[in-house]
Amino acid sequence: MNHKTKAYQLLSNINELKWNLAFKGIIVGVIAGLLVVLYRLGIGYGTQKALEGYAYLKGNFVYIVIASVAAILIGYIVHKLVEWEPFAKGSGIPQVEGIVLLGMKMKWYSVLLVRFVAGIATSFFGVSMGREGPSIQVGACGSQLVSEKLGKSKLEDNYLITAGASAGLSAAFNAPLSGIIFALEEVHRSFSPNLLIAVTTASLTADMVSKYAFGLDTALHFKEVLQLNLGLYIWLPVIGVFAGLIGAITNQLLLAAGMLYKKFPASFRPIIALLIAIPCGLYLPEVLGGGDHLIELSQTAKIGIGLMSLFLVFKILFTATSFGSGIPGGIFMPVLAIGATSGNVLAWLASYVGLPQEYFSVFCICAMAGVLSATVKAPITSILLMAEMTGSLVHLLPVAAVAFIALFTSDALKIPPIYEILLERLAFKKRHEGQVRRKSSILEIAVEMGSDVAGKKVKDITWPKGSLIVSLRRGEQEFVPNGDTEIMQGDYLVIVSSGQKYEEMQIDFTKMCHIER
Numbered sequence: 001m002n003h004k005t006k007a008y009q010l011l012s013n014i015n016e017l018k019w020n021l022a023f024k025g026i027i028v029g030v031i032a033g034l035l036v037v038l039y040r041l042g043i044g045y046g047t048q049k050a051l052e053g054y055a056y057l058k059g060n061f062v063y064i065v066i067a068s069v070a071a072i073l074i075g076y077i078v079h080k081l082v083e084w085e086p087f088a089k090g091s092g093i094p095q096v097e098g099i100v101l102l103g104m105k106m107k108w109y110s111v112l113l114v115r116f117v118a119g120i121a122t123s124f125f126g127v128s129m130g131r132e133g134p135s136i137q138v139g140a141c142g143s144q145l146v147s148e149k150l151g152k153s154k155l156e157d158n159y160l161i162t163a164g165a166s167a168g169l170s171a172a173f174n175a176p177l178s179g180i181i182f183a184l185e186e187v188h189r190s191f192s193p194n195l196l197i198a199v200t201t202a203s204l205t206a207d208m209v210s211k212y213a214f215g216l217d218t219a220l221h222f223k224e225v226l227q228l229n230l231g232l233y234i235w236l237p238v239i240g241v242f243a244g245l246i247g248a249i250t251n252q253l254l255l256a257a258g259m260l261y262k263k264f265p266a267s268f269r270p271i272i273a274l275l276i277a278i279p280c281g282l283y284l285p286e287v288l289g290g291g292d293h294l295i296e297l298s299q300t301a302k303i304g305i306g307l308m309s310l311f312l313v314f315k316i317l318f319t320a321t322s323f324g325s326g327i328p329g330g331i332f333m334p335v336l337a338i339g340a341t342s343g344n345v346l347a348w349l350a351s352y353v354g355l356p357q358e359y360f361s362v363f364c365i366c367a368m369a370g371v372l373s374a375t376v377k378a379p380i381t382s383i384l385l386m387a388e389m390t391g392s393l394v395h396l397l398p399v400a401a402v403a404f405i406a407l408f409t410s411d412a413l414k415i416p417p418i419y420e421i422l423l424e425r426l427a428f429k430k431r432h433e434g435q436v437r438r439k440s441s442i443l444e445i446a447v448e449m450g451s452d453v454a455g456k457k458v459k460d461i462t463w464p465k466g467s468l469i470v471s472l473r474r475g476e477q478e479f480v481p482n483g484d485t486e487i488m489q490g491d492y493l494v495i496v497s498s499g500q501k502y503e504e505m506q507i508d509f510t511k512m513c514h515i516e517r
Contacts, residue, residue: 021156021198025163028146028198029205032139032167036206037213039116039138040172043131046123047289054126054281054288067278071125075271078118078327083266088114089326092137094422096165097187099140100158102427108141115141119328122270125277126288127322128315129329132172136187136330139168139206155444159198162187166199167206173219175388176207182381186419192444192492193473218391220295227394228362235350236366236398239343240405243367246342247374247406248415250316250335254375255421257324273325280318287315291337298340298364301357305348312341331418335375336368343367362395369399370406377410377417379403443509449489450515459483464508468496 057063082089088111095111098104115134122129143164147157165187170179183199261269280287286294294311297303319334347355347363355363365386373382382403387393447454453461458469458481471494472481487493495509 018194018197021159021163021194022201024146024150024156024160025198025201026205027150028139028143028160028163029167029170029202030209031142031146032164032202033171033206033209035112035138035142036135036168036171037210039119039135040131040210040214042116042120043123046120047126050124050126050281050288051285053124054278054285058282064278064282068275071274071278072271074121074125075274076267078122078270079267081114081118082270082326082328085110085114087111088118088137088328090323090328091133091330091419091422092135092140092328093133093165093186093330093419094426096137096140096161097419097423098426099161100165100187101423104427106141106144108144112138112141115328122274122327122329123289125274126281126285127273127277127327127329128280128287128289128291128319128334129322129327130290130331130333130335131329132169132332133330134328135172136165136168136182139164139166139171139202143167143202159195162195163198163202167202170203171206171210173385173389174207174210174214174217175219175385176203178381178385178388179203179206181384182378185380186376186378192446194444218389220292220389222299222361222365222390222392225361225365225390225392225395226358228359228398232355232359233398235355235363236401237405238350239346239363239366240370240402241409242346243339243342243370243402244374244406244409244413246312246316246338246367247335247371248410248413250319250338250371251375251410251415251418253316253320254323254331254418257320258326258425259324261324261326269325270327273322273327276318276321280314284311284314286311287318290333291315291340292333294337295340295364295368298337298344299361301344301348301351301360303344305345308341308344308348312338312345315341331375332372335372339368339371340364342371362398365390365395366398366402370402373403374406374410374415375418377407377420379407443495445493445495445509445513447487447489447491447493447513448515451489452512453487454489456487457483458485458487461487461512467509470494470496 057067085107087095087106092115095104095106099106115138119134140161141164143160147160162183166179166183169182170176180199180203184195264272286297294315298308315334315338319331319338322329323331343364343366344360346367347360350363351357369382369386372385373379376382383396383400386399387396469481471478472485472487473492473494474488474490493513
């Protein structure tokens, strides 16, 4: 009786959740937007100084030695910071997924400290890392602060963490739609109206904050992008397969670099990455940082295919050595730069058989979406990101075609989603440390067409022990189901668990309510 009373009380709270999430999503967006703006300014300043510094160092042996000593010192400090707060290591996206999907814990204040200090410090050496992964975690940190002060349930906390991740990507790239879709496609991996309200308000608010700081320009400065002539659509499968192969190679090298670094003592890893950055900065400064400059160079035919191929190879390797070391930083922007460079190389090859050079930028944009889709396995985000970052929709169909062909190519090669592998590694470590043990009182999940529960009555389904369906949302209706209620595709179930761990509950109900992919 007490259990049912508690369930009805939870249902009443859920009915009030919609507008609470909208209001709190705005607060999350403001806080996450401000934090990401500060992070972007710091990373951008550090990368610019790295470019200036390497130009000054070139040819001066004494200064190069001093820079090497500084790299050793900063590398050791970064190691100690990451050792103190390991949840700030690497990208930040697997960590946020671990919080949402596996119930991991995060100390938002220490993560923010390490993200800012270590991330900005290493940017002065021009490591090939992006701002988007850390920005997603920085946004999640801001939302955790809000949820600690204003959150009323674990379900709401999860929604706000996802909203913070969405706001982080939105502010990092001035791309609110991409932030929304990424939160649903990659972070939360499910959809509900309440979740959509939270991520939408947070993402749009963060984008507004970002635009006040950086202006209305798109994140990438593309010159005029022509609409691809229908006669040139025959190149789309070629771009898709090529981008899929490059994405697969990038994915595997990023994962392999992390395993290779484990052969070295932990204190050496950031030092090695920073020392590798020095010769790259001296002789190939185009591969430094996230890759904004490399993307700009890839839009035209000003640089020959030989040098662009060199940039492509070294950008992939440099990104792998930077990311694999575990220093705080993301891979979205470097992967986009790899995609842009690969698109330029392919455009050069196509130009030898008649491709006009004014279409180089289209090849570049399509390959960016393809490589990102093949590496991260988030095709919808990749497509929208290209539209928002370039400020043009004329290439939407070619970009979408390439993104899905590249994804198919990557899947055919059995390349796993990189963030999923990184999350598995993180979860394995946390389980051994006893940190994955949060229990969940409530879960919301959608019923997909073809799933095990679709078309069955509640009483005919063997539900996990200790679980109770407290609410069923169908369109605009929401009610408490009974044993004779038939569950239909598109329904949203709100479930209370009396004893399962969060990750067990998530896995069990995902298997029952979703189809296998």
